[in-house]
Amino acid sequence: MSTHQHSYLAHDTKGDYLKRLRRIEGQARGLQRMVEEEQYCIDILTQVSAMTKALQAVSLSLLDEHLGHCVLEAARAGGPEAEEKLKEASDAIARLVRS
Secondary structure (H helix, E strand, O other), X not given: OOOOOOOHHHHOOHHHHHHHHHXXXXXXXXXXXXXXXXXXXXXXXXXXXXXXXXXHHHHHHHHHHHHHHHHHHHHHHOOHHXXXXXXXXXXXXXXXXXX
């Protein structure tokens, strides 16, 4: 895990991320309720798909922030941190593609 001190907070997007994550949290509670109430499997799967897409959207947005700020800044500075940031981004993309 990186000890990088900069964050997407500098881009004033924290509130947007938190709002989106709270909405996803609500979707998770809704899914639990649907299972508890033994609702129709296809309806549950539809909601799982919607929640998955919402998480993917947050992931892609965070990745874009990381590339546009952290990786770009490190690349401009050069040195070993640039290679580290590129590797981090590549690893994150690989994890997202596998998920």
